[in-house]
Amino acid sequence: MKHLLVTKSVSKSFGNFKALNDVSIEVPTRSIFGLLGPNGAGKTTLIRIINQITMPDSGSVLLDGELLQPNDIQYIGYLPEERGLYKSMKVGEQALYLAQLKGMSKAEAKKRLKYWFDKLEIGDWWDKKIQELSKGMAQKIQFVVTVLHQPKLLIFDEPFSGFDPINANLIKDEILQLRDEGSTVIFSTHRMESVEELCDHIALIHKSNKILEGPLQDIKKTYKTHTFEVGLVTDNEDRLKEIIQQNFEIAQADFKSLNDDLKLNIKLKPNETSNDLLSFLTQKAEVNHFIELIPTANDIFIQTIKNY
Amino acid sequence: MNHLPLIIKREYLTKVKNKSFIIMTILSPIILMALFAVVAYLSQLNNNKERTISILDESGQISVIFKNTENTKYTMLEDMSLKEAKDLVELNGNYGLLHIPNNTNLDNIAQDIRFYSEDTPSLTVISRIESKLEKKITDLKLQQAGVDIAQIKASKTYIDVVQESYQGEKTSKMDNVIKLAFGGFAGYLLFMFIIIYGNMIMRSVIEEKTSRIIEVIISSVKPIQLMMGKIIGTSLAGITQFVIWIVLGGVLMTVVSIVFGINVAEMQTPQQEIMQQAAQSVETNEMQNLISAIYHLPMTNLVVAFILFFIGGYLLYSALYAAIGAAVDNETDTQQFMLPILMPLILAVYVGVFTVIEDPHGTVSTIFSFIPLTSPVVMLMRIPFGVPIWQQLLALGILIATFIVIVWFAAKIYRVGILMYGKKPSYKELYKWLRY
Structure with a gap:
């Protein structure tokens, strides 16, 4: 170039x-x-x-x-x-x-x-x-x-x-x-x-x-963390959370949704792909929200300066 | 790219098209002339007023000297007491009463002369009466002592020393007056020009800072080009204004003289009148002297030096004004930097007025005519008295060298200052800017 x-x-x-x-x-x-x-x-x-x-x-x-x-x-x-x-x-x-x-x-x-x-x-x-x-x-x-x-x-x-x-x-x-x-x-x-x-x-x-x-x-x-934001429909939220936690690193998520879903941020391990996560989740519950978290310019700006 | 002509054109046109500039240009001479006309009219009114002064001369030998003039009438009172005279004069509303007592001793008469009046009498009236009385009583005393007055008058001599240079050029006192007038005028003109238009440059630099256009401009032109463009453009506007003032002033002067029927040459204050009386005795040669004095002035030298020193001095000071404008954010902050600029300028005028008159080629005048910040004014005042060319060239050389240094210094301050906002810089900071 x-x-x-x-x-x-x-x-x-x-x-x-x-x-x-x-x-x-x-x-x-x-x-x-x-x-x-x-x-x-x-x-x-x-x-x-x-x-x-x-x-x-x-x-x-x-x-x-x-x-x-x-x-x-x-x-x-x-x-x-x-x-x-x-x-x-x-x-x-x-x-x-x-x-x-x-x-x-x-x-x-x-x-x-x-x-x-x-x-x-x-x-x-x-x-x-x-x-x-x-x-x-x-x-x-x-x-x-x-x-x-x-x-x-x-x-x-x-x-x-x-x-x-x-x-x-x-x-x-x-x-x-x-x-x-x-x-x-x-x-x-x-x-x-x-x-x-x-x-x-x-x-x-x-x-x-x-x-x-x-x-x-x-x-x-380079700044993305392989984290996915998911919304899951389930009867027993605590149990589902426990199951996922055994396999992935999770955190509470917060996004707007029509349903009263279980909202989670799920982080993949380096060797896993989004398909691995998706197929795992579809077996356990109905997935109605699945999106990769891409850092915004704002996130990058704040993070880089904090770490400097 | 050379943008200088473009910048000069803009600076000139904005100044000249500015409303307050136009109003100032047209109104100033009109106001000045109106003021002039009013003063002239009033003083004429005053002069035309007829005064009647009554005189009670008990000695009977002095009052003969008072002869009626156009504005002053003298009434001689006889055969009455001082009390009656006072009452009569007051009743008639006369200007005043001069009482001369009778006494064989002239000294006693002199001591007891009184002037009675309603209000405090005019100083000119009193001094005129005094000088007449003095002359008469002196004459009388001389007569008493047996001196022939005609002889004294005949032996009275007036001296006007004709001065001549070694080369045989004749000069007189009038020469010096003319030289002073020329030098003083040139020096004062420069002084006024620097103060008026230096300030204008400063304001225009500040305006660019406060309107925040400066960064846009200097991304296209070099700061020094902008600064020089401002200085030259503003000077041209200043010259335009001056020329209009002179032309308009001349026209108005003529109009005023015609309309009010005032002969400008005849308009004079009492002091001038007295001076004129003194000068009358030696008048014969003076007109000739005046012409020859002007003729004797080193005209070519004067004109060339005037132009060079005027430009040099003006540019030097404008660069300083531009630097001040760049260093501050608003006009109120300029005070602390104005003083060091005004000081040498005022000093120059004082040195010019006091020492150059006394001794145009003395140590003080000579030194100050070489110091660059004072040289334009002082040298311009000295030149009519004849300054060797080498001195003029040296002073001009120093002036130009200083100008170059100051422009370099001002450009540095300008370059940094125009992008500095917020706080008023100290001298220490200005020094730091020089090293950026």
């Missing part, structure tokens, strides 16, 4: 504080790469280094296999977490200015702005000042400005904060579409449900170190 962006042993200190320690990540081309970590882990520092806002103390950043150059900023679109626009400037003027700073010609910027404004149905905002718009409206414009110059690499830091669910969904669809059209997306967030929905790769940064990286599916596979 080709990698659009690679950081190699990037370190950065601010005074005595080490913000990044030897962080290497590989962002595959045309992926949505989740950059995760608790507050203050160093995500923003890493993103700023990729954007050449801050220079690393050591290590290097490669874009498309080449060392990152000052001119490469035109290939990157960045939506920072701390974002805003000039309050007293008109929407259109402002968008044109920011697009020109990214190296677009005025005519080209105008054309593409029209396309995006029509697409998001915000065309009549052109002559409004930012201070007349709501926060969510301003965020939409910010999003347009970020993606306008069709960058190869898009970096979104908490892109959904400030959006209502409808607009958040709209933006999510746009991000997926941009990926399908060939962009690579780095996506930094605390909101694990959006990681689940969007990301195909993740990296976890904690206390200035990268502690986990890879395709989300693979990580989930």
Whole structure:
């Protein structure tokens, strides 16, 4: 797999504080790469280094296999977490200015702005000042400005904060579409449900170190515990529990169900398969719920950080 | 990519299109002119008021000196007591009563002269009366002593020393006045410009921080480009404002003069009047001197130096203002950093006003015209008095070198500061930022 962006042993200190320690990540081309970590882990520092806002103390950043150059900023679109626009400037003027700073010609910027404004149905905002718009409206414009110059690499830091669910969904669809059209997306967030929905790769940064990286599916596979959630219909719950306990490790489960079932989490031993469990259970009781417990991104996040 | 022109254009246009900027630009000269017109009108009113002063001269030999003028009428009272005179004057509502007693001893007369009035009389009126009396009584005393007054008057001599340089250039006192006016004007203009537009730069940096746009911008441009763009764009807006002020001020001045029929040259305070009286005796040569004084000014040097020192000094201070803006979150936090900037600036103006006038080439003036933070103001004040070119170049060299160092230093603070939110940094932290 080709990698659009690679950081190699990037370190950065601010005074005595080490913000990044030897962080290497590989962002595959045309992926949505989740950059995760608790507050203050160093995500923003890493993103700023990729954007050449801050220079690393050591290590290097490669874009498309080449060392990152000052001119490469035109290939990157960045939506920072701390974002805003000039309050007293008109929407259109402002968008044109920011697009020109990214190296677009005025005519080209105008054309593409029209396309995006029509697409998001915000065309009549052109002559409004930012201070007349709501926060969510301003965020939409910010999003347009970020993606306008069709960058190869898009970096979104908490892109959904400030959006209502409808607009958040709209933006999510746009991000997926941009990926399908060939962009690579780095996506930094605390909101694990959006990681689940969007990301195909993740990296976890904690206390200035990268502690986990890879395709989300693979990580989930390594983190799964071979535990199955089952619902069983029986007359004698205690007896059934005892029988199962003799063969498997069990725990009380809690899920919603129409019936008043016996709900259990059953863990398999490494050499057993789900079929072994299922055939065992069907002999003892009626199985009306059987599902493998797959760790969520949230579980992985919390578990990895606790164990670190 | 060079985004500098784009940034300058935006900074300039936002400043110039800003409503409060437009209002300030148009309103300031109008308000100033209105104020000027009101003051002129009022002082004219005051001057035109006719005063009647009654004089009871019991000695009979002094009151001859009081002759009616346009605004002051003198009424001579005779054959009445002081009490009657006072009652009469009060009844007539006259401005006041001057009482000169009779005595053979002139010293006693001088001591016992009184001025009676309803309210405290105007200082100018009293001092005019005093000087007239002094002159007359002195003359009378001289006469008593048997001195020929005509002879004394004939022997009175006025001196105006013509100063000449070794190269044979003639100058006079007027030269110095003109030089001071030029230097003072240039220095003061720079001072005002730095304070007004330096603050504007600072505010515009803070605005970018508070609106949180800064990170978006510097992911596209280098912080130093943004900083320089801001400084240059704001300066251009400032120059625009200044030019409009001068043009508008000139037009309004003419309009006001015509409408109110005030001859601006004639408008003067009593002090100026007295000064003018003193100057009248030597007037003949002065006009010539004035013209030759302006002619004698090192004009080319002055203009070139003005432009260079003005730009250098302004850029130096703006870089500092930009750094302050980057270091803080809001305007109230700027106070602690403003003082170290304003101090040298105020010092420069004081040094300029007090020592340059006294001795333009003295040690203090010379030293301060080399120190970069004070040199633009002090050197601009010194140059009309003739500063050797090597000194000017050296001062300019030091100024430019300092500017480069300060920009480097400001850019560092700027680069770190614009991404720092929350707390007000201390000097110690600023020092740490320099090493990031």
